[in-house]
Amino acid sequence: MSKLRANLTITLDGFTAGPNQREEAPFGDGVDKLHDWMFAAMQDREDGKTGIDVDFLRRSEENLGATIMGRNMFGPVRGPWQNEDWKGWWGENPPYHHPVFVLTHHLRPDLPMDGGTTFHFTDAPIEEVLKRAFEVADGKDVQIGGGAATVQQYLRAGLIDELHLVIAPLVVGDGERLLDNIGTGIQGYEVTEVVSSPAVTHAILTKR
């Protein structure tokens, strides 16, 4: 059965982003090294190397048919769109290659990109967006791309089936903490797998 998954890298103190997120620093201050493991794993994969991080990276990417993300993950613009110039952080060919639903109160026309990614802007309830995402995913899984607030919404509602946390060896102390504001949501999950590479620790939380 199709699953709703999410994969986020957090600091040792639980943050997905530091303070002062902005266009020049999408993840804010103090977390420059947060995703180093991922870039290294992408390079390793390209070089034909294997390893724990390469395996988890592959796993996080495989069998995905749709993505849901928050508006703040799509871009740094807050409030109404001034124009439609902003097309995401990812250039003309975003790495999704499938439909991406962007949760926002500020609607825009669908935005088709190269490589099969189309951004759909929606202000529908999160359950409704998920239903549409499962439909277009056509049997594959759906992922929450981020950010923290969007993952929290879906965790609160108990809708995420599998949460892959990558814990990076840094502390930031301030910013967006992932496992906050989720009420008793997390109590429906158990840690089913923990594996550490030299770079990071991978933990899989699975809905009971």
Added chain:
Amino acid sequence: MSKLRANLTITLDGFTAGPNQREEAPFGDGVDKLHDWMFAAMQDREDGKTGIDVDFLRRSEENLGATIMGRNMFGPVRGPWQNEDWKGWWGENPPYHHPVFVLTHHLRPDLPMDGGTTFHFTDAPIEEVLKRAFEVADGKDVQIGGGAATVQQYLRAGLIDELHLVIAPLVVGDGERLLDNIGTGIQGYEVTEVVSSPAVTHAILTKR
């Protein structure tokens, strides 16, 4: 030079204790397995086995000359002492074997126990207590025994030199979170070591 150290086991979501801490459940609800790694390591050590957890357990215990703890770690009694019957969670021969300073507004006479542990109850400022602890430790290190609030006080003040976090593979969602209420305190630290055993992940945070 003598260091101030602390060693705490936290859940994957950062809690040292769950909700509803009480005499029958000193660490509250939902965290029964939090310290399983430690009991297993103690048993392994007794059986002469080695391993990552045994090594880190030994490291957490060695070269300690004094302990500082919060009153809630000493016992479940809140507010003024009704009597002096409560002598800590640890029986007649507590595992400290050195002076233990208990931070509390409710003073009591010194409480000498078997095996070299004496509990000193103090309402002095935390810096002053630390100074006294270093004096009696006589060249050895001092540890903050816990709980979270006491560690937070010392972290906020930037007084902890080395924080050993043991991350256990469970989530609890509520209770006492260690790395909260520390302002910018944590930004003075860097993660200098991360090692995972099959049971837990050990992370060492060192003051810059």
